[in-house]
Amino acid sequence: MTELIEKGTWVEIYNVVLPANERAPQVPEDTQRVPLEMRVKGFLLAPAAIGEDAEIETLSGRHLRGRLAEVNPAYTHSFGSPVPELTPIGCEVRALLHEKGRMQ
Amino acid sequence: MTQESYAAIMDQRAEIMRASVDIDYEQYTTGRLAFDYERLMADTGYDIATALAVQKTTAVGKTPLVELKNITALARTVSKPGKGARIFVKDEEANPSGSFKDRRASLSVHEASKRGYSGVAAATSGNYGAAVASQAAKAGLRCIIVQEAFDSEGVVQPEIAEKTRACEAYGAEVIRLSVGPELFYMLLRVLKETGYFNASLYTPYSVLGIETLGYEIALQMQEQSGVFPDVVIATHAGGGNLTGTARGLRKAGAVNSQVIAASVDLSGLHMASDHDFNRKSFTTGHTGFSIPFTTWPDRADVPRNAARALRYMDRFVTVTQGEVFYMTQLLAELEGLERGPAGNTSLVAAFVIAQELDEGQIVVVQETEYTGAGKHPLAQLNLARQMGIDVRRGDPRDNKPGQCIIIPEHPSQLAVVNIDMEYVRRSYLHNAIKSLPEGESLSEVDLAFLAEETRISQTHVQEILNELTGKTR
Numbered sequence A: 001m002t003e004l005i006e007k008g009t010w011v012e013i014y015n016v017v018l019p020a021n022e023r024a025p026q027v028p029e030d031t032q033r034v035p036l037e038m039r040v041k042g043f044l045l046a047p048a049a050i051g052e053d054a055e056i057e058t059l060s061g062r063h064l065r066g067r068l069a070e071v072n073p074a075y076t077h078s079f080g081s082p083v084p085e086l087t088p089i090g091c092e093v094r095a096l097l098h099e100k101g102r103m104q
Numbered sequence B: 001m002t003q004e005s006y007a008a009i010m011d012q013r014a015e016i017m018r019a020s021v022d023i024d025y026e027q028y029t030t031g032r033l034a035f036d037y038e039r040l041m042a043d044t045g046y047d048i049a050t051a052l053a054v055q056k057t058t059a060v061g062k063t064p065l066v067e068l069k070n071i072t073a074l075a076r077t078v079s080k081p082g083k084g085a086r087i088f089v090k091d092e093e094a095n096p097s098g099s100f101k102d103r104r105a106s107l108s109v110h111e112a113s114k115r116g117y118s119g120v121a122a123a124t125s126g127n128y129g130a131a132v133a134s135q136a137a138k139a140g141l142r143c144i145i146v147q148e149a150f151d152s153e154g155v156v157q158p159e160i161a162e163k164t165r166a167c168e169a170y171g172a173e174v175i176r177l178s179v180g181p182e183l184f185y186m187l188l189r190v191l192k193e194t195g196y197f198n199a200s201l202y203t204p205y206s207v208l209g210i211e212t213l214g215y216e217i218a219l220q221m222q223e224q225s226g227v228f229p230d231v232v233i234a235t236h237a238g239g240g241n242l243t244g245t246a247r248g249l250r251k252a253g254a255v256n257s258q259v260i261a262a263s264v265d266l267s268g269l270h271m272a273s274d275h276d277f278n279r280k281s282f283t284t285g286h287t288g289f290s291i292p293f294t295t296w297p298d299r300a301d302v303p304r305n306a307a308r309a310l311r312y313m314d315r316f317v318t319v320t321q322g323e324v325f326y327m328t329q330l331l332a333e334l335e336g337l338e339r340g341p342a343g344n345t346s347l348v349a350a351f352v353i354a355q356e357l358d359e360g361q362i363v364v365v366q367e368t369e370y371t372g373a374g375k376h377p378l379a380q381l382n383l384a385r386q387m388g389i390d391v392r393r394g395d396p397r398d399n400k401p402g403q404c405i406i407i408p409e410h411p412s413q414l415a416v417v418n419i420d421m422e423y424v425r426r427s428y429l430h431n432a433i434k435s436l437p438e439g440e441s442l443s444e445v446d447l448a449f450l451a452e453e454t455r456i457s458q459t460h461v462q463e464i465l466n467e468l469t470g471k472t473r
């Protein structure tokens, strides 16, 4: 049995908006080959299971249907590791300024 | 939301637009191509004083103009003696949502509110979404932002991920789409369904809201140094930033300040390509937008684009991705300003162009934007590596968008590439001819209009048109 997510939970739904063969005529070939997909977040209006059809109320108050994709989706974007090509730049230019007597 | 095909929605484009921006663009038509740009702008009722007054109510504008003394000093270590103009930056990060886009959103949201719309919508993957969401939050309006956010592998461009978060933080609904120009199709569907106001990037309200930026620069510079800036550089994409800034400078009397457009060179990468989407380390201020929009502004969502950069541009330069990342580092480490990528594009140009000018002259970079997770050189370069792009130190001239990003080894390597303005004008006129309906010809009014659009004489316009039509027919 798949677990039902409670009504009112903050979730994301997924939909295919335009299938691969119905995309705008001007899109390049590589983009033509894939569907136009959509993801929107909102509050679940009735209990539903992940992967099943669900209805949400979005932050603008609209009601949208789609496949329940994620529960309380995380913001995972970050900085990542320092980039070695950038790390020494500050030291380099400070040295240049000191050399020319320009650093206040 | 009812599902309608791409073609069915695009067929309703004109009526949906008419209802959602409430401007009758038709009445401004004066020729086959010509329209009365100044009357379109003036009829909105927003002069500078009115725009400033509206922006004051939402804490937009009045941002500091900061002299970058250490970056200027660094430019002078590599310039010829006596060269190296003073570089200033307008710290637009100080706006409520962290960029000049708050100016751009403010009048639209004000107008939507005044006209009784219940919400606003916009198609934008950038700072503008956060700005509209922020202004709408304060005005008590609902807000929907449509973004192009991820590729077919589900990889999200990190800067856009941050914009999604910001919009949601301001209480907006965010519709995230995969790669493709159909974001405008989705916007039309949303506008049709909700009856919201279209806070388009390209209405007169948007551009008039940016005029205060140029106006403030002129007055602050006068106050701080007793002169208008010699050069103002704008990071250039769709053209609103440059257009609004230049118009504002003129309205403040700074009619002799040279206005320069700077874009990141992304040549070779296709803007609607799923494959190329995450091989770009910049989401705006790049040639993928700036070349098409400069050479034909009326490709926007509204019938007449109020952002007409070619009318205001004295010079147009490109810089490379690696140079902008290098400069972002300099701004943080030499000036204590950790700022987002976009404004640093024009800062690279300023660093180079200052070296063409005398020490006593003044160059202004007209914006900064906020930085943060995703919206940062580290996030972008880590993604670039993951996408197989070669990131290395070296000579920025070896840059190849989508293949390698070259971080300069020395400030003397920073350079700009001038885009030939004659080429840009010809390209504009070529597009103008293409847009002329079959069998129609240009009138005197059109020629005068095209001369204004391209800033050359009517005779010169006619010469180029003759050449082009000789070739194309």
Ligand SMILES: Cc1ncc(COP(=O)(O)O)c(C=O)c1O
Residues within 6 Å of the ligand: B099, B100, B101, B126, B127, B128, B235, B236, B237, B238, B239, B240, B241, B242, B284, B285, B307, B342, B343, B367, B368, B369
């Ligand atoms: C911070 C910032 N600077 C510059 C630009 C470019 O402005 P425009 O598209 O009006 O040329 C943008 C917009 O995308 C932006 O967000």
